[in-house]
Amino acid sequence: xxxxxxxxxxxxxxxxxxxxxxxxxxxxxxxxxxxxxxxxxxxxxxxxxxxxxxxxxxxxxxxxxxxxxxxxxxxxxxxxxxxxxxxxxxxxxxxxxxxxxxxxxxxxxxxxxxxxxxxxxxxxxxxxxxxxxxxxxxxxxxxxxxxxxx
Ligand code: ZN
Numbered sequence: 651x652x653x654x655x656x657x658x659x660x661x662x663x664x665x666x667x668x669x670x671x672x673x674x675x676x677x678x679x680x681x682x683x684x685x686x687x688x689x690x691x692x693x694x695x696x697x698x699x700x701x702x703x704x705x706x707x708x709x710x711x712x713x714x715x716x717x718x719x720x721x722x723x724x725x726x727x728x729x730x731x732x733x734x735x736x737x738x739x740x741x742x743x744x745x746x747x748x749x750x751x752x753x754x755x756x757x758x759x760x761x762x763x764x765x766x767x768x769x770x771x772x773x774x775x776x777x778x779x780x781x782x783x784x785x786x787x788x789x790x791x792x793x794x795x796x797x798x799x800x
Contacts, residue, residue, distance in 0.1 A: 651768050655757070662765035666720035671727040676709040685712075685785030685797040687777050692718040696785045703733050705790075710782065717775050722782035724762055734790055741787050748779045 651659070676682075676697035685694050692714025699707040708726040713719070725744075729737050744763060746753040750770030757764045769779045777799040788794045 658765045659768035662762050663720040666723035667716040670723040672709045674709045681789045683785050683789040685781050687781045687799040698789045718778040721779045748776050
């Protein structure tokens with residue numbers, strides 16, 4: 651990890667863990683999915699309000715480690731208002747990022763998502779970071795009501 655990425659990592663994880671965005675239930679959720687990571691004890695419920703092809707709103711509740719909470723917070727802030735197609739694309743981008751695969755977006759294009767590339771250095775933490783995304787993906791695809799990383 652470069653010095654710049656290390657700083658971004660600490661800054662984003664601390665900020666979003668202390669002050670998570672969209673940390674609440676959604677009154678008008680069209681779908682909610684529970685996500686568990688038994689390895690770490692992370693457990694979140696992700697709420698989405700989907701209108702046509704757009705994710706109108708995202709909220710989440712639950713608890714877990716700093717990385718999982720920050721990941722859920724950044725994800726909700728990033729994807730709120732985006733289309734389903736954009737969400738699918740970012741899901742793929744994020745997955746590559748945390749598993750250390752080279753992606754197509756530059757650090758500048760990734761913005762605060764880039765912070766999570768640091769997670770690829772800690773294999774045990776990859777599931778923490780990706781849990782909220784897997785859970786949201788399931789809410790969008792509408793195939794499950796519970797997601798587990800195991
Ligand atoms: Zn965790």
